[in-house]
Amino acid sequence: MKIDRLPSNDRTNGWSAILPKRTPNAALEGHVAADWVVLGAGYAGLAAARRLAENRPDETVALIDAGEAGENASGRNSGFAIDLPHNVGSSLDELEGSHRFMRLARFAIDHLQETVEANGIACEWSLDGKYHTAVSPRGVKEVLEPFAKELEALGEPFEWVDKEALGPKLGSPHFTAAIYTPGGALMNPAALTRGLADSLPDNVTLYENSPVTEATFENGVQLTSGAGSIRAPRMIMSANGYAEQFGFFPKRFMHLAAHASLTRQLTEAERDAYGVEEPWGMTPANAFAGITMRYTNDHRIVVRQGLEYCPSQIVTPTQQAEIKRRHKRLFDVRFPMLPDVEMEHTWSGVVCLSRNSAPGFGQLRSNVWSAVCQNAVGVTKGTFGGILAADMATERENPLIEDMQSLGEPNPLPPRPFLDIGVRARFAWELFANRHEA
Numbered sequence: 448m449k450i451d452r453l454p455s456n457d458r459t460n461g462w463s464a465i466l467p468k469r470t471p472n473a474a475l476e477g478h479v480a481a482d483w484v485v486l487g488a489g490y491a492g493l494a495a496a497r498r499l500a501e502n503r504p505d506e507t508v509a510l511i512d513a514g515e516a517g518e519n520a521s522g523r524n525s526g527f528a529i530d531l532p533h534n535v536g537s538s539l540d541e542l543e544g545s546h547r548f549m550r551l552a553r554f555a556i557d558h559l560q561e562t563v564e565a566n567g568i569a570c571e572w573s574l575d576g577k578y579h580t581a582v583s584p585r586g587v588k589e590v591l592e593p594f595a596k597e598l599e600a601l602g603e604p605f606e607w608v609d610k611e612a613l614g615p616k617l618g619s620p621h622f623t624a625a626i627y628t629p630g631g632a633l634m635n636p637a638a639l640t641r642g643l644a645d646s647l648p649d650n651v652t653l654y655e656n657s658p659v660t661e662a663t664f665e666n667g668v669q670l671t672s673g674a675g676s677i678r679a680p681r682m683i684m685s686a687n688g689y690a691e692q693f694g695f696f697p698k699r700f701m702h703l704a705a706h707a708s709l710t711r712q713l714t715e716a717e718r719d720a721y722g723v724e725e726p727w728g729m730t731p732a733n734a735f736a737g738i739t740m741r742y743t744n745d746h747r748i749v750v751r752q753g754l755e756y757c758p759s760q761i762v763t764p765t766q767q768a769e770i771k772r773r774h775k776r777l778f779d780v781r782f783p784m785l786p787d788v789e790m791e792h793t794w795s796g797v798v799c800l801s802r803n804s805a806p807g808f809g810q811l812r813s814n815v816w817s818a819v820c821q822n823a824v825g826v827t828k829g830t831f832g833g834i835l836a837a838d839m840a841t842e843r844e845n846p847l848i849e850d851m852q853s854l855g856e857p858n859p860l861p862p863r864p865f866l867d868i869g870v871r872a873r874f875a876w877e878l879f880a881n882r883h884e885a
């Protein structure tokens with residue numbers, strides 16, 4: 448099978464631009480044999496390869512990526528390891544579903560934290576919690592108040608933060624209220640994925656800058672990249688939305704582009720004007736209209752705004768220039784005391800969603816398992832998906848596999864162009880209906 452569509456790295460990712468230069472591992476050359484091959488080195492593939500290597504210390508694992516490890520969505524995200532579900536609901540079934548998700552997410556966060564600590568990964572990992580914020584009184588009533596009730600029903604700790612208390616914490620007068628939850632982690636996601644890639648066990652070989660252009664799954668797996676190839680009896684597919692290029696999950700995935708910007712570091716005078724010293728992270732009451740933001744340890748502000756349907760999986764430089772201008776306008780409204788602070792880096796990444804928010808997890812063929820489609824929460828979902836796919840493939844007992852399977856399977860999507868029309872109309876409606884949260 449020939450692979451038609453490959454990911455590309457436009458080298459705009461701000462998180463990696465602010466890190467020291469890294470030398471990637473060598474690309475695939477010649478004909479290589481391994482006991483396992485893992486395709487895709489984002490959170491899912493990095494977790495799967497590490498776990499396979501631990502479960503089978505005497506076997507070899509080849510991990511292959513089209514670009515540099517983590518430079519697709521994983522190292523480009525906003526750096527929130529999320530431990531709470533976005534939509535809780537109040538029925539017993541929904542609450543049980545939320546508990547399952549939290550078990551999985553906290554398992555992933557613990558795993559990442561242990562790996563960060565054991566390998567001294569310098570990625571600014573911190574367990575700072577986050578603020579879920581509403582801009583308008585309507586957002587408070589429609590989103591924050593029900594969310595507070597749901598957290599109470601789940602028995603989860605939280606703090607209600609009103610406008611007066613929130614202003615000094617975030618340094619912005621823009622928000623009406625927030626719910627602070629202490630779980631989850633924040634980090635520089637590119638530093639984390641690099642650190643994970645550079646600390647893989649000795650029985651894993653990582654091939655970077657090696658786009659797989661041909662694959663066969665008969666009599667074992669064979670992946671071809673340039674003049675090289677890897678042959679292995681078994682594979683874990685962790686190429687996220689690109690899994691469909693390999694014939695898996697046909698017509699199940701929607702591709703969305705998400706956009707982010709990182710300011711330059713604030714000067715001493717700007718830090719005085721801003722008046723906040725402690726780093727923070729905030730997510731919006733409405734993911735379509737609102738903005739995810741962070742204040743980093745090195746005194747930059749992150750703006751993550753805009754979620755667009757992107758079936759081509761490509762964002763052009765012209766679109767990015769407009770996104771950069773938009774992010775600056777939105778920044779100025781929120782931080783009027785910082786008029787001269789520019790967006791130093793603006794980038795986009797492509798995320799994969801299914802219609803019913805179910806992951807592409809499990810055994811796909813006798814010799815292929817998968818951990819794809821993280822529904823835009825890939826730091827935790829990719830990590831636990833990768834670990835559990837490896838456990839399933841190596842028959843390591845893990846009660847969390849049942850939790851994972853309870854998340855369901857991706858539902859079929861309508862054919863294009865009906866899908867395109869439907870998704871675009873839904874997104875436009877979400878933006879319009881929630882414009883009070885912009």
Ligand SMILES: Cc1cc2nc3c(=O)[nH]c(=O)nc-3n(C[C@H](O)[C@H](O)[C@H](O)COP(=O)(O)OP(=O)(O)OC[C@H]3O[C@@H](n4cnc5c(N)ncnc54)[C@H](O)[C@@H]3O)c2cc1C
Binds near residue numbers: 523
């Ligand atoms: C701007 C932005 C902000 C986000 N914020 C957050 C956040 O704060 N928290 C959160 O949890 N999630 C966030 N997300 C989503 C999160 O980044 C993704 O869900 C997650 O990175 C997916 O991980 P993955 O390992 O499944 O896929 P990916 O990171 O996409 O990795 C798949 C890998 O497969 C490789 N690949 C594909 N095709 C081939 C091929 N033919 N040959 C070889 N390799 C191939 C790619 O190069 C890629 O490296 C955000 C995403 C974006 C874009």
